[in-house]
Amino acid sequence: EAGVAQSPRYKIIEKRQSVAFWCNPISGHATLYWYQQILGQGPKLLIQFQNNGVVDDSQLPKDRFSAERLKGVDSTLKIQPAKLEDSAVYLCASSPRTSGRGDEQFFGPGTRLTVL
Amino acid sequence: QQQVKQSPQSLIVQKGGISIINCAYENTAFDYFPWYQQFPGKGPALLIAIRPDVSEKKEGRFTISFNKSAKQFSLHIMDSQPGDSATYFCAARSSNTGKLIFGQGTTLQVKP
Numbered sequence: 001e002a003g004v005a006q007s008p009r010y011k012i013i014e015k016r017q018s019v020a021f022w023c024n025p026i027s028g029h030a031t032l033y034w035y036q037q038i039l040g041q042g043p044k045l046l047i048q049f050q051n052n053g054v055v056d057d058s059q060l061p062k063d064r065f066s067a068e069r070l071k072g073v074d075s076t077l078k079i080q081p082a083k084l085e086d087s088a089v090y091l092c093a094s095s096p097r098t099s100g101r102g103d104e105q106f107f108g109p110g111t112r113l114t115v116l
Numbered sequence: 117q118q119q120v121k122q123s124p125q126s127l128i129v130q131k132g133g134i135s136i137i138n139c140a141y142e143n144t145a146f147d148y149f150p151w152y153q154q155f156p157g158k159g160p161a162l163l164i165a166i167r168p169d170v171s172e173k174k175e176g177r178f179t180i181s182f183n184k185s186a187k188q189f190s191l192h193i194m195d196s197q198p199g200d201s202a203t204y205f206c207a208a209r210s211s212n213t214g215k216l217i218f219g220q221g222t223t224l225q226v227k228p
Contacts, residue, residue, distance in 0.1 A: 042218030107159030
């Protein structure tokens with residue numbers, strides 16, 4: 001079974017520039033998550049999708065961050081404009097949520113963003 | 117705000133020793149407590165998890181001990197190996213929102 005795919009793996013941008021991250025979840029997984037992991041901290045949930053719909057985006061800085069999930073499969077996370085404090089690893093995760101094994105979240109390798 | 121506090125921040129253990137990582141939570145509205153293992157350049161991977169109606173769960177060398185009254189849970193790694201060197205995160209899932217709240221992480225180094 002293929003895992004969660006993310007691209008790019010690394011991105012370096014100047015502050016005030018825009019950046020987008022892409023995630024392809026495990027096939028058939030209904031729920032998709034985007035997390036921000038700042039160096040030395042645990043992942044923090046930014047947004048959760050159930051199929052096409054947003055379940056929780058309470059910690060997404062909506063003035064600069066946006067996310068969408070296309071046709072309930074792939075997802076993109078965008079930052080516009082980026083700030084220095086956005087430097088972090090952005091993790092995508094997915095979970096089945098429709099079966100008895102729905103508790104486990106499967107994480108991708110992440111995209112490491114550096115804002116200069 | 118719901119929080120999960122994890123300690124220690126870093127841990128060095130000799131090969132064959134026992135590694136112990138502790139977590140405490142402040143809110144009782146959690147229904148699932150997983151531990152994740154993360155290697156450099158990789159995403160976190162589920163290691164072992166427990167529900168609050170159980171006081172202990174063991175899988176191979178990994179054991180979770182859960183104390184509901186104290187709102188604490190811990191990960192014990194028996195016979196620690198150099199391959200266990202990684203960052204470990206505890207987490208708690210809100211029964212209200214389903215959101216996972218992660219601890220700050222513990223970097224474990226197992227010396228040969």
